[in-house]
Amino acid sequence: MASSLSVLLLLCLAAPSSAQLSPRFYARSCPRAQAIIRRGVAAAVRSERRMGASLLRLHFHDCFVQGCDASILLSDTATFTGEQGAGPNAGSIRGMNVIDNIKAQVEAVCTQTVSCADILAVAARDSVVLGGPSWTVPLGRRDSTNANEAAANSDLPPPFFDLVNLTQSFGDKGFTVTDMVALSGAHTIGQAQCQNFRDRLYNETNINSGFATSLKANCPQPTGSGDRNLANLDVSTPYSFDNAYYSNLKSQKGLLHSDQVLFTGTGGGTDNTVNNFASNPAAFSSAFASAMVKMGNLSPLTGSQGQVRLSCSKVN
Numbered sequence: 001m002a003s004s005l006s007v008l009l010l011l012c013l014a015a016p017s018s019a020q021l022s023p024r025f026y027a028r029s030c031p032r033a034q035a036i037i038r039r040g041v042a043a044a045v046r047s048e049r050r051m052g053a054s055l056l057r058l059h060f061h062d063c064f065v066q067g068c069d070a071s072i073l074l075s076d077t078a079t080f081t082g083e084q085g086a087g088p089n090a091g092s093i094r095g096m097n098v099i100d101n102i103k104a105q106v107e108a109v110c111t112q113t114v115s116c117a118d119i120l121a122v123a124a125r126d127s128v129v130l131g132g133p134s135w136t137v138p139l140g141r142r143d144s145t146n147a148n149e150a151a152a153n154s155d156l157p158p159p160f161f162d163l164v165n166l167t168q169s170f171g172d173k174g175f176t177v178t179d180m181v182a183l184s185g186a187h188t189i190g191q192a193q194c195q196n197f198r199d200r201l202y203n204e205t206n207i208n209s210g211f212a213t214s215l216k217a218n219c220p221q222p223t224g225s226g227d228r229n230l231a232n233l234d235v236s237t238p239y240s241f242d243n244a245y246y247s248n249l250k251s252q253k254g255l256l257h258s259d260q261v262l263f264t265g266t267g268g269g270t271d272n273t274v275n276n277f278a279s280n281p282a283a284f285s286s287a288f289a290s291a292m293v294k295m296g297n298l299s300p301l302t303g304s305q306g307q308v309r310l311s312c313s314k315v316n
Contacts, residue, residue, distance in 0.1 A: 020302040021138035025118075030110035034122055040102035041126040044095075049239050052127035053190025054094040059124035060186070060295065061093060062117070064173060065151045067299025069144035070116035072152075073099060073312040086152035091228065092193060096313070099123065103312050116312035117141035121296045128292075131189075132241030133285035135293055142306035145315045159196040159256040163269050166258060173298060175291065181262055181273045182287035183295070187233040188245040192255055194219035195227040200257050207260065208252040211235065215255075231255060243285075246278035 026033045044051045062072040074082040099119055106114045118139045125137050157169040170180040198219050201212045218229045232238035233255050234245050254260030263274040277284040307316055
């Protein structure tokens with residue numbers, strides 16, 4: 001079963017930009033860091049089951065915008081505009097308070113030692129390991145002193161993307177098509193807002209009719225009515241990190257347009273990869289873990305670059 005699989009990956013496969021990252025980066029300077037993060041994530045998920053998905057998404061939305069540098073955590077000020085108000089983030093990213101709480105606990109033990117970017121990376125792993133695969137997280141990232149709202153608007157793939165656009169978006173970050181399909185499997189947990197799947201419910205034909213009908217009451221027309229109402233991304237096992245997402249796609253029960261385009265049933269595109277992941281939980285777990293390590297290695301700040309923020313929401 002996927003939830004029992006632990007995947008240990010060779011860090012020598014990481015991108016050259018992450019050469020200074022090491023899973024033992026805090027072995028001497030803050031050996032308790034990962035245990036503190038793990039307990040913080042577990043407590044947050046016990047309090048709210050969907051928080052694991054939110055923390056995983058927070059890491060993704062950070063890394064896809066100028067690299068894994070915790071830029072997404074920076075709050076707006078009178079003189080600074082961050083990424084949280086960008087289109088893909090506004091009103092939808094969550095979990096910043098959880099990261100802040102964990103950061104405070106780490107700071108109490110190891111002052112200005114563990115970066116917010118590393119906390120995000122470990123928290124994403126621990127959010128998944130509560131019900132899915134595990135992987136070794138290379139550490140040593142530093143935090144940015146700026147953010148990039150424009151890049152957040154342009155680089156994060158929206159829910160209406162087709163397969164060509166998704167492949168381009170992920171490819172631009174160095175991911176293979178298999179990586180892309182595996183990372184999309186993060187939608188085996190979490191929820192999406194009505195405004196992101198309304199058009200699919202009412203205008204697309206490659207959707208299970210009963211599935212669509214069951215969602216329309218909570219996502220009515222016209223636009224603006226119930227926009228923020230939520231639906232589970234995985235209708236089968238919404239709180240279990242498993243491979244049911246891919247079986248849902250084969251049954252035309254992908255919630256987002258960008259989900260269902262991964263499977264057409266015609267044998268082309270990414271159909272074979274979806275079929276493999278749907279029938280082989282271990283293959284999905286291994287591919288997802290590998291892709292998550294790749295994502296955590298996107299353009300990290302290391303050495304003397306950036307800083308280790310005292311507070312994740314503002315620069316020192």
